[in-house]
Amino acid sequence: MQIRPFNYRRKNMACLNVVVLYGGKSTEHEVSVHSAQTVCARLQAQPEKYRVYPVFIDKKGYWFLQETCGEQTPQDKPLTPVLRTDAHLMSLDGTFTLKADVVFPVLHGTNCEDGTLQGFLETLDLPYVGCGVLASAMGMDKEISKLIARKTGAEVLPYCVVSRGQDYDKQELETWVKEAGLPVFVKPVRLGSSVGVRKVKEISELHEAVSFALQFDTDVMIEKGVDCAREIFCALYGEGQTVKASACGELRTVAGEFFDYNAKYVVAGGCETNVPADLPEDVQACMREDSQAIFRALRCSGLARVDFLMDKEGRYYFSEINTLPGMSDTSLFPQLFEAGGENYNDILDGLIQLALAVHARKAELSLTR
Numbered sequence: 086m087q088i089r090p091f092n093y094r095r096k097n098m099a100c101l102n103v104v105v106l107y108g109g110k111s112t113e114h115e116v117s118v119h120s121a122q123t124v125c126a127r128l129q130a131q132p133e134k135y136r137v138y139p140v141f142i143d144k145k146g147y148w149f150l151q152e153t154c155g156e157q158t159p160q161d162k163p164l165t166p167v168l169r170t171d172a173h174l175m176s177l178d179g180t181f182t183l184k185a186d187v188v189f190p191v192l193h194g195t196n197c198e199d200g201t202l203q204g205f206l207e208t209l210d211l212p213y214v215g216c217g218v219l220a221s222a223m224g225m226d227k228e229i230s231k232l233i234a235r236k237t238g239a240e241v242l243p244y245c246v247v248s249r250g251q252d253y254d255k256q257e258l259e260t261w262v263k264e265a266g267l268p269v270f271v272k273p274v275r276l277g278s279s280v281g282v283r284k285v286k287e288i289s290e291l292h293e294a295v296s297f298a299l300q301f302d303t304d305v306m307i308e309k310g311v312d313c314a315r316e317i318f319c320a321l322y323g324e325g326q327t328v329k330a331s332a333c334g335e336l337r338t339v340a341g342e343f344f345d346y347n348a349k350y351v352v353a354g355g356c357e358t359n360v361p362a363d364l365p366e367d368v369q370a371c372m373r374e375d376s377q378a379i380f381r382a383l384r385c386s387g388l389a390r391v392d393f394l395m396d397k398e399g400r401y402y403f404s405e406i407n408t409l410p411g412m413s414d415t416s417l418f419p420q421l422f423e424a425g426g427e428n429y430n431d432i433l434d435g436l437i438q439l440a441l442a443v444h445a446r447k448a449e450l451s452l453t454r
Contacts, residue, residue, distance in 0.1 A: 105140065211444075388408075
């Protein structure tokens with residue numbers, strides 16, 4: 086499989102001002118920093134194409150221009166986004182302004198990947214890499230994305246949802262869990278990186294797990310578990326009918342019982358990556374087709390990663406979609422495409438070109454009757 090370069094070329098191919106946004110008010114703040122360092126380094130290695138401006142968002146939501154992508158330093162210049170014809174960013178002391186050509190968000194989780202940031206960039210009339218407001222919001226919500234995935238024919242596991250501020254019937258929930266069968270996974274509806282997720286193997290653990298997850302989100306999903314589940318992933322790149330799907334990959338957990346935050350980011354060697362996955366080609370083809378269908382149904386654009394769970398019989402279920410997946414060199418998204426012979430730099434180029442093309446199409450729309 087060969088990814089054809091997007092034919093989204095500006096007439097004037099002058100060097101682009103690229104703002105790489107990262108950090109953010111999110112439980113996945115640290116994950117974002119690692120991804121952004123890779124993206125910045127790869128774009129900065131092409132100075133004939135890009136002038137890269139790393140913009141760090143701290144956990145309070147303040148923006149800072151950095152010389153080098155990384156955690157905050159005293160030398161960082163405080164910024165504010167501005168709605169002006171000649172600038173999109175301005176330093177608080179007024180000594181610096183920047184008119185960006187495109188924004189590359191490398192952010193994960195709440196306030197970053199859920200459509201809120203995308204809506205803000207739309208207000209600033211800025212081209213940006215990745216999914217739009219609607220796709221980002223739907224993709225971030227595990228319940229909404231499962232409802233839409235089912236419409237495409239993909240299978241999902243049984244689940245129910247409880248919400249903060251709404252008393253739920255504990256006995257009724259226990260009855261549902263007993264009927265669904267243990268174990269179940271309790272997870273925040275709108276978080277990634279397995280933050281707040283607990284595996285419940287005994288009914289006595291259920292309500293504590295729900296209370297724990299409600300610390301991170303206002304809605305919590307209780308989902309039936311799969312014995313000896315295999316976690317299979319497919320990366321996507323593009324838009325509409327031209328979206329490309331990677332080979333499937335698999336992660337096997339070495340540390341812990343499932344692919345939780347510690348296995349992903351804390352414990353060295355906490356998981357093993359198998360790319361491509363040890364699956365028959367016809368099964369991989371079906372998973373790629375399902376991934377593409379879900380990507381289109383959610384109206385995604387740019388990039389995403391679709392995650393599946395597979396049981397011992399080989400039956401697989403849609404788990405979730407990540408509309409801004411991890412993008413460090415060791416992340417699944419680049420690994421899955423590079424395993425098929427693709428060049429990560431070419432993919433980053435294509436994502437920027439697509440962002441410009443999507444923005445140009447929107448600019449052509451009529452705002453009058």
